[in-house]
Amino acid sequence: MKQIMLFLAGVSLLLLPGCWDQSSLRDARLIYGVAFDQAPQGKVKTTIVIRNMPSGDRKNPSNEVHSVIGNTARQTRDLLDSNISEKLETYKVRALLFGKEVAKKGIYPHLDVFYRDPRASLNSRIAVVDGEASQVFYLRRVGDTLIAEHVDEVLESEEDAGILPKTNVQSICSLLLEPGQDFLIPLLRKTESEEVAAVGTALFHGQKWTGEFNRKESVLYLMLTNEIEKKAQLTIKIHPQHGENPTSYITIDMLKPRLKREVKISPSGGVDVIFSGTVYAKVVEFPENNLTDSDRLEQINHELSRALTLEVKNMLDKMQQANCDALSIGRHLAAFHPEFWKKQDWEKDYAKVRFHPRIKVKILETGITY
């Protein structure tokens, strides 16, 4: 008798939990994209894109876009959940967009909910929209592609091309919270022809937007941080004397450039950062032609090096103006020169850092010419 009771108690213990932590895929509404915008009176406007997949043979997915205004990101999600059938799930968010206003005020408050939820997708791509982020989602469709997927794919292809940094919820987490380290987020813009284009990157300091790079500067930044995985394309004006003419330009593929960075503290207390190294390149377009001559090639190498170094210098200046330490100089100082770092007021002293790019370009391949 006692054994039977024990057995029954065991079985009921197994069954009593009754799937309490179940979260069935059947009852889930999957959010594909989320956008945060500034609303009046310090409120936040959250826009979500839900992907619907009709069952049966005709598989044409459709998007639903919803917006709501609330005090915090979490509250807006709860408000949205009450409007929408089934349960909203964020574990497959692919694109997370911030409007310009929100980005200027600080993005951490809206990301907090993602970091606290164990099911939240940490690999969703982040981007900033120049303008209102919800406007991008209300495009609903670009060509034949649904909007959130389009945004995700645009970002992905630009990452692969070595133009935008790989940014997702997880990768910016530590950068957001750590002093002496800043980050860049891809910048999107809704064009006049109702499309979405990746126009460059937004520079962040702390958690606020402080400046922006165009696509070329963004490539140069990735070159300095050795983040280009395969190759990246760069068009440089090497013959300004030709004026606005195709022959004044050269386009090269930088083949997995790897540069050396050196941080030095001068006796006077200034910080010198030296970038040195050789970028191996492949010429993909050179309207002027005549690359067969080795002397001429040498000359172009030289001109290219000079032009590239100049462009890098300009990019670095812009970064310093935005007070964005995306190259993690402060982090380096804190790690290797802690005494020096303690004396620094990085908010101001970052602008005093002297950058010395010394980059050589060497053309390895000239392409097929006869």
Place this chain on the structure above:
Amino acid sequence: MRSIFRGRKKRKSEPTTKVGDTTTRVSSSLQENIDNINEKLCRSQDLVFRSIEFNGKKGVLVFIEPLTDQNQVLKAIIQPLLKVREGKLEEVIIANYLRQTESFDEIIEHLVRGDSILLFSRSEQAFIVGTEATEKRNLTEPDNEAVVRGPHDGLVENIKVNLYNIRHRIQNPNLTVKFFRVGAETRSKLAMLYIRNLAHPDLVKEVEKRINAIRTDTIMSPGFVTEFMEDCPASPFPQVLYTERPDRVVSNLMEGRIVMLGEGDPTAVVVPVTLFAFYQTPDDYHSRWMIGSFVRFVRLMSFLIAFLLPSLYIAIVEFHPEVLPISLIYSLKSSIDTIPFPAIIEALLMELTIELIREAGIRLPSRVGQTIGIVGGLVIGDAVVRAGLVSNTMLIVVAITAISSFVVPSHELSTAIRVMRFPLMVAAFSFGFFGIVVGLIIIFMHLVKLESFGTPYLAPFAPLRVKDLKDTFIRLPIWKLNQRPHDPHPQRMKQEEPSRGWKKDEDS
């Protein structure tokens, strides 16, 4: 020496009792003997009495008609007796087996085996002549253990033929055969085979002890014997290996294992075995070793698939959809969105349907069997999805699971796996991945504890013996397998000396 059978409860074995202990003697009166035989055999009407005369004495030939070889009776007894009217009976009768006896019980015992009895008036001696009929079918390849390449004969229902088949393959005086009579009423013949200088003596003793301990009226098949003998009757996993292939029997004998054959059943019982023995087939050894290894590996993977796939699917759909990649999650969602049941009901529905189709397929005569294929495969498979009762993906999961469970060469293990996945599915539905992990832990605890005649069931994996792994997950070339597997504790480990020495000579 440390006993390999430690920690088992000792059970006293007693010899089986014999039928009818009252030993009577053959009477000198012929009529009395005939009456007695009739009485003992319940006046069975297939009993034949034929009058004969020899040396001027009246006699009678007794046999049970269906059990005896009529030709043999005619040629060995009747014809010589009619031709040679007198002399010594031993010189007249032409038979392999001829014995004189005075014991009446012995007469009865031989009669029911199919021998003929000669009785003469005014004589207390009876002659037993071996005229046993052997009806046997052809040595065809067993349907459930067919191989692509290799011997295509199989064991049959006749123990003598089976012994011939095995002895023919192992022409070695050390092959020992011991007969047992089990079942108080059926008196079924059971043969135990082992190689004397390979099988561990403790193992032989243990098996003998367990056979002798059987006290039952009926033994129908080796399945009965197994259930009396196995270590853990509460386990779903088979602890002996059934096979109908003589080559498999032989290879197991040569590994130092013990084989039991029963009269009237083509199944040989091999003890002791490990889990991995159920995944070996003769085909592995007849193909090249790389291909053999690949197939073996695929088969072992099928074990995991058959075991885990439905529960993993349930856990993912009901608890952890976030582990799915984005492109998969939408197609999965669209296929399950309209299904009215939770995944577990869906899975149980389909699994039970497949079990039904399988069972019906076995029971139905083969001509009607095709109908089941059409009804089961097309109608249920397609219609159930169209009706929106089961999702497409669940159908795929169930189908893959079913196919993987049929890959197991042993029917017993395949059934065990099919049954074991149901508790896992329930665990997955109640607790997700956590439930699966707990379920697997319990199953592995059981497997590690399980023993088959003193051999750990998961050997050589637990306890680990790296040398024996050569023939488990993969099959290395035969010349690498120069030691016998360790699990049956054979008396001699070495089974192969370097046979490819010529290679070195050639190279140098």
